Amino acid sequence: MIKVDRRSALGLVGAGLTLPGAAARGAPSAGASFAHGVASGDPTARGAILWTRVTPADAGHVAPIAVEWHVAETEGGKALESGRAEARPARDFTVKVEAVKLKPGRDYVYWFTLAGGTRSPVGRFRTLPEGSIADAVFAVVSCQLYPGGFFNAYRALAGQARLDAVIHLGDYIYEYGADEYGGAIGAKLGRVPQPAHEIVTLADYRMRHAQYKTDADLQAAHARAAFICVWDDHETANDSWVGGAENHQPETEGEWKTRKAVAMQAYFEWMPIRDPKPGAPWEAINRTFEFGDLATLMMVETRLLARSEQAEPKGHSPDAAGIAAVIAERNRADRELLGAPQRAWLEAGLKASVDAGKPWQVLGNQVVMARVEGPELTRLFGAETAQAMVAGLAPAIRTQVEAAQAGYRAGLPFNLDSWDGYPAARERLYAGLRRAGSHPLVLSGDSHAFWANSLADASGTTVASEFGTSAISSPSVGDMLPSVPLGDLLDKANPEVVFCDQTAKGYILLTLTPQVAKADYMAVSTILDRKFEERVLARFEVPAGKERALKRI
Numbered sequence: 001m002i003k004v005d006r007r008s009a010l011g012l013v014g015a016g017l018t019l020p021g022a023a024a025r026g027a028p029s030a031g032a033s034f035a036h037g038v039a040s041g042d043p044t045a046r047g048a049i050l051w052t053r054v055t056p057a058d059a060g061h062v063a064p065i066a067v068e069w070h071v072a073e074t075e076g077g078k079a080l081e082s083g084r085a086e087a088r089p090a091r092d093f094t095v096k097v098e099a100v101k102l103k104p105g106r107d108y109v110y111w112f113t114l115a116g117g118t119r120s121p122v123g124r125f126r127t128l129p130e131g132s133i134a135d136a137v138f139a140v141v142s143c144q145l146y147p148g149g150f151f152n153a154y155r156a157l158a159g160q161a162r163l164d165a166v167i168h169l170g171d172y173i174y175e176y177g178a179d180e181y182g183g184a185i186g187a188k189l190g191r192v193p194q195p196a197h198e199i200v201t202l203a204d205y206r207m208r209h210a211q212y213k214t215d216a217d218l219q220a221a222h223a224r225a226a227f228i229c230v231w232d233d234h235e236t237a238n239d240s241w242v243g244g245a246e247n248h249q250p251e252t253e254g255e256w257k258t259r260k261a262v263a264m265q266a267y268f269e270w271m272p273i274r275d276p277k278p279g280a281p282w283e284a285i286n287r288t289f290e291f292g293d294l295a296t297l298m299m300v301e302t303r304l305l306a307r308s309e310q311a312e313p314k315g316h317s318p319d320a321a322g323i324a325a326v327i328a329e330r331n332r333a334d335r336e337l338l339g340a341p342q343r344a345w346l347e348a349g350l351k352a353s354v355d356a357g358k359p360w361q362v363l364g365n366q367v368v369m370a371r372v373e374g375p376e377l378t379r380l381f382g383a384e385t386a387q388a389m390v391a392g393l394a395p396a397i398r399t400q401v402e403a404a405q406a407g408y409r410a411g412l413p414f415n416l417d418s419w420d421g422y423p424a425a426r427e428r429l430y431a432g433l434r435r436a437g438s439h440p441l442v443l444s445g446d447s448h449a450f451w452a453n454s455l456a457d458a459s460g461t462t463v464a465s466e467f468g469t470s471a472i473s474s475p476s477v478g479d480m481l482p483s484v485p486l487g488d489l490l491d492k493a494n495p496e497v498v499f500c501d502q503t504a505k506g507y508i509l510l511t512l513t514p515q516v517a518k519a520d521y522m523a524v525s526t527i528l529d530r531k532f533e534e535r536v537l538a539r540f541e542v543p544a545g546k547e548r549a550l551k552r553i
Contacts, residue, residue: 031057032065034112034120036210037219040226041272043165043289045128047071047081047099048226051272052112052120053213054087054095064088071099071110075122080108092206094269105129105292121219125226126164133292137162139225140508142232142366142445143171143471144218147178147186147193149527151217153472153506156524156534158220160509165289166225167297167510169445170232170366171474172271173208175199175247182475189528200253205266213270222272229273230285230299232366232446236263239417241307260304281305286342288349295360295512296353298346302366306339310417313407323410330416333424343432350436359544360512361440367418368444369426369466370453370496374408375489392483401481414490415447430457433464439548441517443510444468448476449487450506450521452499452540454550465542465550467519469508470501473527478502498550504537517542518553 036053054065064086070079081101087093095112102108104127112120129136139157157166174181178196186192194211195204212218233239236259239246244256253259264282268275276282283304289297311329313322329335338346346363353361377386390401413420420426433440434457442455442464451468470476478486478501487500504523511518523537539553 030116032114032118033057034118036213037222038110038112038120038123039213039222039272040110040123040125041229042274042287043125043128043226043228044100045104045130047102047127048125049096049098049272049274050110050112050123051094051096053210053270054093054114056093062089065093066115067095068113069095069097069110070113071102071108073106073108075109077109092210092266092269096272096275098274102127104131105133121223123223128290129292129294131292133294135511135513136164136291136294137512138510139163139166140169140443140445140467140469140510141166141472142169142469143448143474144212145171145174145182145471145474146212146215147189147191148182148471148475149185149189149473149505150191150530150532151215151221151472152524152527152530152532153522154215154217154221156522156532157507158217158224160224163225164291166221166227167299167364167443168227168229169364169443169469170230170303171234171446171471172229172231172267173205173212174234174474175208175237185528198247200259202262202265205263206269209266209270227272228289228297228299228364229271230301230364230366231267231303233303233417235267236260236304239310239312240303241309242304243309246310246312264304284342286345291512293356293358294514295362296349296358297362297364298349299364300338300342300346300366302337305342306336308335308337308422311335311421312416313403313412318403318407320410323407323412326407326416327411330412330421331423335422335425337419337422337425338429343428346429347432347436350433350438350440354437359514360517361436361438362512363440363442363464365442365444367446368415368451368453368468369419369442369464370451370455370494372414372418372420372490372494372497374404374412374414375486375493376408377405377484377489378409380489380493389483393481397480418446427458430455430463440464441510441542442466443508448474448502449478450499450501450504450508450523450537451497452519452521452538452550452552453496454498456496462548465517465548467508467510467540470505470521470523472507473505476502476505499538499540499552501537506534506537515544517544 033055035055039051040048042049067085071081087095107126111122177198178192199208237245237247286301311326448471450470453466455464487502490500491497506523509520518541521537525533
């Protein structure tokens with residue numbers, strides 16, 4: 001286990017961002033390459049963060065490597081902004097720079113070069129608009145398990161004619177070993193995780209990020225548009241919270257704060273996200289993006305800043321007393337997801353957007369916000385049909401389903417790791433939405449399913465609309481329950497759920513205009529073969545104005 005204290009680790013993370021025009025005196029780069037492509041992120045009205053990684057020819061290379069970067073209006077055009085930087089071993093030879101001299105609401109291309117002429121692939125990004133704009137187009141993505149299947153959705157996304165940005169809601173990597181989550185599929189497809197064991201150290205997390213960015217389809221998506229990212233749990237470990245994670249065992253894997261620190265360090269090295277502000281917590285990646293007079297996008301953090309531990313049953317088959325204890329814990333008033341400082345920041349940002357007359361406030365949020373009761377099969381179908389549905393499942397899955405059914409009958413929600421596990425925190429958020437005068441669009445990931453939800457507070461008053469995106473390649477609950485029409489059941493059992501698909505993989509194409517927000521649910525036909533087809537699985541819209549009723553079109 002590598003021990004990294006907060007002060008020394010922050011120094012490492014901050015060391016790689018070289019501002020335009022800064023001198024770089026790197027070592028010769030003969031044989032070095034750009035094996036991990038290029039990426040852009042966190043756009044502003046004047047530029048964006050530009051990222052790449054230089055792969056030295058020699059695995060034992062330890063000297064910095066000089067890099068130049070350029071931005072132009074068109075590929076092959078004259079560079080409008082250029083600079084120098086260094087790919088340093090302290091930052092795993094990754095490079096992040098920021099373009100700052102561009103014009104708002106414009107498309108640009110960028111590339112990196114090494115001494116001797118080696119040139120990176122060319123990437124594209126669009127600066128944030130200012131003033132009056134007619135529309136904005138986003139792809140909304142989440143949950144990409146490398147061994148789970150091919151990233152076909154990214155190949156489809158990269159082909160979109162118009163993309164202002166890609167909004168990534170987390171689970172960019174997964175921490176599991178080769179014999180765990182999705183391992184059997186990965187072995188068949190030649191997508192075995194590297195390293196093969198569960199990642200715990202800084203070297204482990206770096207290697208896993210590096211493997212993901214060798215994927216050609218992911219590289220194409222990054223080259224297509226700027227990413228606006230937040231992490232969820234698997235960038236550290238499954239079901240993470242402030243003090244630990246379900247998939248972290250201190251007895252064998254060391255202190256949680258150490259694992260969290262190295263995971264975040266690798267994330268900031270390998271992702272096109274702005275580095276932490278000096279003196280600010282690394283965990284505070286909540287931030288705001290303004291799209292002219294049309295929309296405010298606020299990305300929130302629901303994992304590492306303030307989240308209370310999940311109220312989960314102990315063991316696979318909890319008894320009535322165990323379930324009652326979980327319900328009591330879930331309903332505690334002091335349980336948090338955002339925390340008071342982030343909630344105040346969010347409310348202020350939403351109010352400012354409303355006061356500025358912007359029709360849309362968008363929340364980039366990791367986990368599903370709607371109230372979702374688990375489908376109690378006996379109540380929905382009767383005892384005989386329910387028993388037949390469960391009897392056809394594999395023994396291991398059947399045991400889990402039977403335990404879940406016992407919890408649903410007692411009043412547990414479908415997913416305690418989502419906002420449903422923190423109802424008091426959700427009501428505090430909803431109260432802030434009312435005070436801000438905002439009826440936002442909530443974007444959600446994590447669940448590996450498509451959702452369209454009409455969110456309501458405890459009084460039943462509609463407060464927001466939620467678009468939940470499915471996974472790029474991570475397995476869904478519906479994949480494991482082929483005999484159970486889970487999406488339809490969740491729709492029928494829950495008044496807030498307008499639509500749910502628990503099997504399709506893909507992304508959401510979100511288009512905003514002053515009059516309407518339209519969400520196209522884009523599904524790929526397979527993730528197990530590189531030949532696939534893309535289709536619009538469903539389409540929803542929310543009109544601007546006071547009513548804002550979510551409807552399928």
